Amino acid sequence: MIELSQLTKRYGSTMAVDHVSLTVQPGEIVGLLGPNGAGKTTLLKMLTGYLPPTEGTARVANLEILDNSLEVRRRIGYLPETNPLYEDLAVYESLEWTARLRGMNPASHPPAIRHVIEVCGLAGVVGKDVAHLSKGYRQRLGLAQAILHDPEILILDEPTSGLDPNQQQEVRQLIQTLKQKKTVLLSTHILPEAQSSCDRVLIIHHGKIVADGTPQALGQQAARGSRLLVELKAPAPAAGQALAQLSGVDRVAVQKAYDSCVVFILESAGGADVREAVFELAVQRRWPILGMTQETISLEEVFRQLTMGMPS
Amino acid sequence: MSFRQKPIFVLAHKELFTLFNSPATYIVCVLFLVTSGWLFVVPLFQFNQSSLDTFLRPLPLLFLFLVPALTMRSFAEEFKAGTFEYLATLPIKDYEIVLGKYFGALGWLAVLLAFTLAYPLALLGVGRPDIGQVTGAYLAIFGLGAFFTAIGVWASALTRNQVVAFIVSFFVCFTLYLIDHIAGFVPSGMAPWVRALGITAHFEALARGVIDSRDLLYWASGSAFFLAACLAVLNSRRWR
Known part of the structure; x- marks a missing residue:
């Protein structure tokens, strides 16, 4: 569960996130929609503990993000917008380092890595260097790193950004397979993606939530117009x-x-x-x-x- | 959690792994070993001197280039590649990231210095070197390396550009190297204080084999100061 109360982030005089309050229920897939610069990434970075909020509070998995930052980070799987990966490592090594850095039990590394390789369709590139992966495989690896420790909450920043339509479809299908077990908050500016993948859509603009509802409800709003x-x-x-x-x-x-x-x-x-x-x-x-x-x-x-x- | 699973150890291991994978590291290290070897071997054969002095004296100057070159990528590369965001959102404390990076770079320096142990071993073959002096000399080298590595890691956290990190680190290390020479130009009451800040007096005392806790404290406190500064820099990045 994710609960935000009046969450605010200011950069000098610029209001990046403006008193946002919302709740994401367990098992829900929520899409954060907005144009570039709307405040989506800043909001997600605050939830992952990367950026501290200027005002307001946020609770992730019933834990206050500032007071329990480490525990929150343990419960979250995060795919940043730029999907940063270590270029000098091979795919398997990347996953192994992630498992070690996450402090996972060494005995659980091989089965967990095998599982994400299968779920994310990385079997064909396990031995390949990250530097030689296509954009689609890089995105899959980023996602594999995010779900390796089987987190209860997934935060995905533009998970299909820069992918071709086929790759976008593959990543959306992957998110759908995760849907049964996890709470997912994803940001996107692709409307069909929000419509097809999300139980609920939030539209954010100038740091404020300007619409909140299921894709069907927003569709009805569209029909009303x-x-x-x-x-x-x-x-x-x-x-x-x-x-x-x-x-x-x-x-x-x-x-x-x-x-x-x-x-x-x-x-x-x-x-x-x-x-x-x-x-x-x-x-x-x-x-x-x-x-x-x-x-x-x-x-x-x-x-x-x-x-x-x-x-x- | 065993020691091998501690984030500091894992990060240090990862840092060491990255340095081992980088061709640039090997170029820097070969240059260092060739230069230091030449400094040791030439007097040994030309003047029949079996002493570590010719290797030790110019070592701070060599370290001015070697250590910043080894540490410049530490944080700068993470910022540039965006992987710092990945690291910072893992369940690892900031101080563990700093120490992991520091010990990784220091580990590589220790491996490099292990190669130079060939010089005192060679002296054992041709003479009777003072073991106390050799021990003091290696303490001095390692202390200096630890201090410069902390400066290098701190400088690397200031920027996403490795060249800038190298220059800042070199400049700070060079200032600490020069400060001893500046002491002659300051009022006499201040001179001992200024001299105590520089590396030269502490390095030379240990290199002579005089193991003084004040010199060891100097390396330790200097390293701790720059590591704390590095931590402050990382924190300030988040609040910008």
Whole structure:
């Protein structure tokens, strides 16, 4: 379980993480979404004990991160954004050093290493030097190092960053296999990744959580924001007034007017489908419909709206 | 937890392993052994002198280059490669990281110095060297090496650039080497204090075979000071 209360990190006058409070339940996979510089990495670095918070508290596995930093680090598996690896070591050596540095029981090293080699698909490159690994294998090795000690909490910073689509899919599948046993907090700026891998998505912007919900809930939020583009041959003021009075229509705006035609944007409240009502109104008033297009706001657009339109 | 499982030992082992894997280390060490060997052998054959003096006297000067070259990658390389974040998020205390790095570099220096034991052994073959003096000399060499290694590890924690780490480390070691010569220019009341800060007096006293606890304390406290400074530098990086 991860609990943050008013967690804040300031770099001089820059607020990197701004009073963030949230709870991640055991067994949950939570995606931290946000544009570059939103504060995702800083937030994760505070949870791993790498950076101290300026204000607020955080508890990981029921332990206060500042008071029990060592124990917290024992319970966490962490894949940093840059996935730093020792280039001069071979894959097996890297895992062996990790096991030793983590203070794991020497008798448990070979089975634990064999297990992560199998889970992460590293069998083909065990003897290879890290310096000669492809980006995909490097990411797998980073993940293998993070899960070697079978941590209850996994913190993954951009786990698929820089990978090609096939490699991204492989890493996502790997995260799915870990899902049953672990609490996972991962950061990403790839929306489909958050949608496919996470039970819950948090959108962070300028260090603040601006949206929090399951991918389905955010999808519904997107559906609620559906828009209808209607092109009518009609007098603009009268048509606008009539359309605004239709049940389910939240807002009407004129996108453009030309000759005796107008293009209206209708925003519907609660995701209501108003196409039929518009059609009936047009027939009743004898306003020829030149075009009608339903636009559904995608999760990407919700993300864009939340992260682009906000003041810093 | 056995000693071999202690993080300091594991890190020192890892550091030693990294140094053993680096070609640059071998180049530096071969240069040192060739130079020190030449300094020892030439007087032995040219002037029939069976003494360690010709090897010992210029040793602080050799160490000014050798030790910073051995320690410059210690933290600087970790910062540059980003692996310090990996290390710092493992369940290891900061002081264990510093000591692990320190003992690793010191271990390599000890291996290197073990090769130079060939010189006193060679003297045993051709004469009767003073065992007390040889013991004192090696204590002096090791003390000096331990002190310079602490300075090198500290300098390496200041930057992600190995060359900068080398220059800072060299500059501090060189200042400590020169300070003895500066003592002549300061007011007479201050001169003993200034001289006590430099390495020369402590090195020469031990190298003569005079084992004085004050000299041993100098190496130990000097090393502890720079290791504590290194720890402070690591802590300050986190609070930036």
